[in-house]
Amino acid sequence: MNEQFSVRLRKAVHVFCAGHFITLADDLCEPVHGHNWTAGVDVDGPPDAHGMVVDFIRLRDLLSGIVARLDKAAEDSRIKAVLLVIESPGVGRARADDIRAAIGRIRKAGKPVAAHFVGSSPVHYSLAAACDTISMPPAATLELTGVRAEMMFFKSMLDRLGVAAEILQVGEFKGAGEPLTRSSMSPQLRAQYESFVGDLYEQLVEGVAADRSLPLPRVRELVDVGVFTPEAARAANLIDAVGYEDEALTALAARIKAEEPKVARDYAKRKVDDDFSGLGGLVKLVELLSGQRQDAPGGRNRRIAVVHLTGEIREGKSSDDLLGGGAAGAETVIEAIRGAAQDEQVAAIVLRIDSPGGSALASDLIWREAQRTKKPVVASLSDIAASGGYYVAVAADRIVASPGTLTGSIGVVGGKIAVGGALEKVGVHTDVVSKGRNVGWLSMQEPFKDHEREAFLATMKDVYRLFTGKVAEGRKLEAAAVEKLAEGRVFTGRMAKEAGLVDRLGTLDDAIDEARQLAGIATEEEVDRILLPEPRGLFDDLFGDASGGEGRLARLVVG
Structure with a gap:
């Protein structure tokens, strides 16, 4: 997305x-x-x-x-x-x-x-x-x-190439891996797509009808045109x-x-x-390139910290590519939450989440940092806050979503792509020397052995148990009630509100108002809004963190 x-x-x-x-x-x-x-x-x-x-x-x-x-x-x-x-x-x-x-x-x-x-x-x-x-x-x-959702399926192509997609899922509706393992949607995946696409369509029709004072049947006719x-x-x-x-x-x-x-x-x-003219413009340009120009609000007003979590959630630091995409790194987001929690002027924190999910470990670490802060925390769900994005959200005291937000997806999917067959087709042969029964469980040379698949699935089931448990705790729901909402089901914000997964439908400003109320800030009191994490500069995006390379390499070697 x-x-x-x-x-x-x-x-x-x-x-x-x-x-x-x-x-x-x-x-x-x-x-x-x-x-x-x-x-x-x-x-x-x-x-x-x-x-x-x-x-x-x-x-x-x-x-x-x-x-x-x-x-x-x-x-x-x-x-x-x-x-x-x-x-x-x-x-x-x-x-x-x-x-x-x-x-x-x-x-x-x-x-x-x-x-x-x-x-x-x-x-x-x-x-x-x-x-x-x-x-x-x-x-x-x-x-x-109207509203349309498309999904491309690659199984036939992978079969021709000799590539085996070993994708496992915990949750009947957690179908994110289906494009690699099937040639069409499963009945479960199609059912949930029909559910949220149908609700988005109804929101579209109802919105046009209200804005333009048109009857609902007439708007449906116009959408069909x-x-x-x-x-x-x-x-x-x-x-x-x-x-x-x-x-x-x-x-x-x-x-x-x-x-x-x-x-x-x-x-x-x-x-x-x-204005980038003159010496002042040159200095400003350098500041922008290096990410040093912050323009943080001054004064003695109390503050609401808006912590952005945007993109795929992963371990390490956040990153942005040159086209504006990127990832939300747990290290960066945790540092932002911790800094806001320690700032005496910050009265409350709003987590602005726009993420389809990502690493279970990274999501859990961010959840912990948000959950342990003693200041009020409100989650504001943007266009998408699903899977790991929703995992983080349940740490908040209140959750605010847009009616059209895509959220939920409480489930786990994972696996590996085995390319050994494709390599054999082009004359690449692999010899292996190993000690340890499961040492090759994540090798891309071959599919899972039965005992490796069982071990991998066991770790996924444990993550699912953690996920549903945190939803039950954060939303104050019984385990049986959470299970009916889990299994990978995706909801619009409006559907999530009806199901009890969010507290209120609204905008980012509404979430900030919730934070003000939880912090006991009077409506007439002026507050400053600070935005975190601080933006990275072009030099960071081009060359990365020079100190982070060894850590990433070590994790790859150990893994």
Whole structure:
């Protein structure tokens, strides 16, 4: 589920969506050649939940920072309306919910929000549908095509190559290994896919119906049509107007009765962050490359620490590749949780989890660090928090998920790929000298022997017992009740709430509110939000941790 992306850098750093903030005040921008300055920010891909990769530079332009900018627009008396230009933000359902909530707060403040929607997937349309009005350019396309899950199966190919996939599972529905061991979905895997895909479809239909004031049967008909020209979308009441961005701006200005509106470019974003000119820019560039530029909040306000756990969970340190993917290393995440727990100004911790799982050991170590802290801990589940991601979440005092979060998957899958047959086909022969009955149990040269398979499965069953036990403890459920929810079953956030696996449906801000309440912080008290772990620099990503190589090699040799 990792999304790969690239972002082009022009005059300003690109963010996930553009917002033109219209105001009648004179101090937000200056006229240029007799016209007010207007600007749009092109977007080509998703933001990392913790940062963005822009031309190989790690910048602290955070998703939560975008929400904060929208919230500032809601509170700023100079801002009269907002034009949100949505191009191709690669956000999932949970992150879209964060933005939708921020849009809702602007509208609640009595300020019109118009969306100029270039067109993309149903998730992106949901951002536009949260606004008062939607316009599209004439050549765009609206895709409202439903929900689809695909899985490719490689068993026949592996058989032809002489490769044996030895994948074991604990949990009837824990089918992550099926693409390597089957030619199609098992009935159990298909049943659970139909379950969560069906719920995501219902959420899509219900959301469009509510946002656009359409009957549910009519929305189902429109989803079956799927692809719309702008004129067809307007005729179906999916959008309000067909036109260009400047026309959308003119229409919004007329709505607030502003003949010559001033437009704030990159409202609430510090211009210095986009300026790499001169000696100061060079120093800043070096800081960004090395990961040293933190811009942590100062002052004496109490703090909420938001600890991001993003990507596959593994042992060691976190890593980011140059396309924005990466892994959540237990060492890095534990250090962040421990640092927040020891910081006297931090009143509570929010674990922001966006992970499909990974190493059982790493997940357990992170769980322990979160569970042992004496400060309130709230888990905020993003687009996916399944398997090891949910394992970590049950350490929290409260769990908040988006309705569209994919979570659960309480089960264990593991095994090995035996390539000895493939090597024999190309003339590679292997001789072995060994002592010890099970010393070759993880060898990639041959499949498991029966006693090796039994030993491996026994370790997996023990991990499953730990997993279900921690769910029972954290969620205060009987073991029998957990077993009915386990076996590898995947839930949407909405389904998980009904099953008792999460406490509340909501956004990251809702999770932070929960943390405030648990910490006894009054609603009117101002708090600072700090984001952890600190972002890595380009040098770290390119060359890694020079001190970590020996440890990794040693583990490989011992293993």
